[in-house]
Amino acid sequence: MINPHPGLPELEYLKPSSLEEASKFLADHAGEARPFSGGTDSFVRLRDGVWKTSTLVDVKHLDGTNELSFNPNKGLTIGAAVTMNKVASNADVLKHYPNLAEAARSVASYQLRNRATIVGNICNASPAGDTIGTCMILDGVLNVHGVSGFYSVPLSNFFLGPGKTVLKPGDIVISITLPIPPKGMVGTYKKLGRNTIGDLSIVGVAVLGYPTHETKSGFRFRIALASVAPTPYESFKAEAVLSENPITADSIAEAAQAAMDSVTPIDDVRGSARYRKFMVRNLTREAITETWKKISK
Amino acid sequence: MGFQRITLTVNDLVETVDVPTNMTLLQMLRDKLSLTGTKNGCTAGECGACTVLMNGEPVNSCMVLAAECEGATIITVEGLAKGGQLSKVQQAIIKTGGVQCGFCTPGMLISATALLARNTNPTEHEIREALVGNLCRCTGYVRIVEAVKEAAKM
Numbered sequence A: 001m002i003n004p005h006p007g008l009p010e011l012e013y014l015k016p017s018s019l020e021e022a023s024k025f026l027a028d029h030a031g032e033a034r035p036f037s038g039g040t041d042s043f044v045r046l047r048d049g050v051w052k053t054s055t056l057v058d059v060k061h062l063d064g065t066n067e068l069s070f071n072p073n074k075g076l077t078i079g080a081a082v083t084m085n086k087v088a089s090n091a092d093v094l095k096h097y098p099n100l101a102e103a104a105r106s107v108a109s110y111q112l113r114n115r116a117t118i119v120g121n122i123c124n125a126s127p128a129g130d131t132i133g134t135c136m137i138l139d140g141v142l143n144v145h146g147v148s149g150f151y152s153v154p155l156s157n158f159f160l161g162p163g164k165t166v167l168k169p170g171d172i173v174i175s176i177t178l179p180i181p182p183k184g185m186v187g188t189y190k191k192l193g194r195n196t197i198g199d200l201s202i203v204g205v206a207v208l209g210y211p212t213h214e215t216k217s218g219f220r221f222r223i224a225l226a227s228v229a230p231t232p233y234e235s236f237k238a239e240a241v242l243s244e245n246p247i248t249a250d251s252i253a254e255a256a257q258a259a260m261d262s263v264t265p266i267d268d269v270r271g272s273a274r275y276r277k278f279m280v281r282n283l284t285r286e287a288i289t290e291t292w293k294k295i296s297k
Numbered sequence B: 001m002g003f004q005r006i007t008l009t010v011n012d013l014v015e016t017v018d019v020p021t022n023m024t025l026l027q028m029l030r031d032k033l034s035l036t037g038t039k040n041g042c043t044a045g046e047c048g049a050c051t052v053l054m055n056g057e058p059v060n061s062c063m064v065l066a067a068e069c070e071g072a073t074i075i076t077v078e079g080l081a082k083g084g085q086l087s088k089v090q091q092a093i094i095k096t097g098g099v100q101c102g103f104c105t106p107g108m109l110i111s112a113t114a115l116l117a118r119n120t121n122p123t124e125h126e127i128r129e130a131l132v133g134n135l136c137r138c139t140g141y142v143r144i145v146e147a148v149k150e151a152a153k154m
Helices: A020-028 A042-047 A084-089 A091-095 A099-106 A118-125 A130-137 A235-242 A249-260 A273-296 B025-032 B088-096 B103-117 B125-129 B142-153
Strands: A012-014 A033-036 A055-058 A068-071 A075-079 A143-148 A149-154 A159-161 A174-178 A187-190 A205-210 A219-226 B003-011 B014-021 B051-054 B057-060 B074-076
Touching: A020 A033, A020 A143, A020 A174, A055 A149, A068 A273, A075 A091, A075 A099, A075 A118, A084 A091, A084 A099, A084 A118, A084 B003, A091 A099, A099 A130, A099 A187, A099 A205, A118 A130, A130 A187, A130 A205, A130 A219, A130 B125, A143 B025, A205 A273, A219 A235, A219 A249, A219 A273, A219 B057, A235 A249, A249 A273, A273 B051, B051 B103, B057 B103, B088 B103, B103 B125, B125 B142
Parallel strands: A012 A055, A033 A055, B003 B074
Antiparallel strands: A068 A075, A075 A174, A143 A149, A143 A174, A187 A205, A205 A219, B003 B014, B051 B057, B051 B074
16 A cells, blocks of 8 residues: 655654664664664565664665675675666676676666665565575675674575565665676576566566586576465476486476576565466476576577 | 654755655645656656756656755756746747646646756657656647647757
8 A cells, every 4th residue: 555645754863973872772772773774675575564663774875885895816896785787787797797787777767776776675585675686696695793793694595585584673675795606606586577678577587598517408597486375486307407407498498497496476566376377387497498598608 | 743854955956854754755845845847747756747857867756755855956947947048948849839728737747857868869769668657638748749849949
């Protein structure tokens, strides 16, 4: 239910001067204070009355949140305040993680991407999050500051349910680090919406693939699905099909079927569960086929 | 609830405003500065009627707190014309007839202005992609897209 009033509920705005101050405030006011960066998910929830938040804590200027840097040994670090547009147009991202740029570009609109952030997309923990799947299959690790100091958590361990993560009161995600991708990695993000560009996903499929000696087929594919499970979902069963068997139209179709069989979507305003399952199959097949074409070039 | 005093530049004028902490940039522009060209369509960051330039980039002003705008440079539709002359996009949209009720128009002009600043000769697809966040219920978009193409040629 969209609140037609142009304002936000009564709330305070805090701009803390350090990570320590921010984490302490958030922990002391657990349940009442929330960190925010772009605000593109937060403001919607505040207006809908889903959150009863009395203080928004701006993290956009804290140490590390504005970093966008590539290190040839360590990988790519994206700070919590770095917008999706900045990521999608960054030269290092386009060179080493073009599938991430593609996923970021698929979100909403240009205006929204000038405020929305990858880290925010992850922390919002919607199963529909467009950039989450790609970050998962790139083995992203979140760098967090909490009341006890700094710690890391891999994305694979981060999500507990729709909108729920392992973060505790006082925790602020400072950045995400994506390790150097395997040599020869290529990938894509296929998104189905009610229109061609800009909608939330009915189904989203992130695929990457690379040559390797570690599988029977000589290749490894990673497949992550959006909007088809309580959390962003990596389909290991589908991946196994492509590790065990030579990559052909038939094995791709089999992997797509495995992806379809592995998901548990729900009916919602954007589509029925049945439709989503079939679309998972079709989009996965498309995404793998396109990735395979890129690898075989 | 607190108040914050912020100083920012709006359409080339320096303004100092006292804003409640929950006031959005959109509300501040309309209610405190009487710049009512920028509209509220959805209050959810989806329709683009509230689009303004913030530090050169288009944003949905209903999704930005005024308190976050300390030191920012804002351009609204009122700031597009210079010295009494309409901008190229403004002239073009009149020429192509891309205005019906006019409610989406301020946001469209801002998004189009920003597009042409970063891409001087956009393709039709690039124009449509740049305007994805600006919804229009009247025109069917064709003449708005034509206006952007026209402005690019001017």
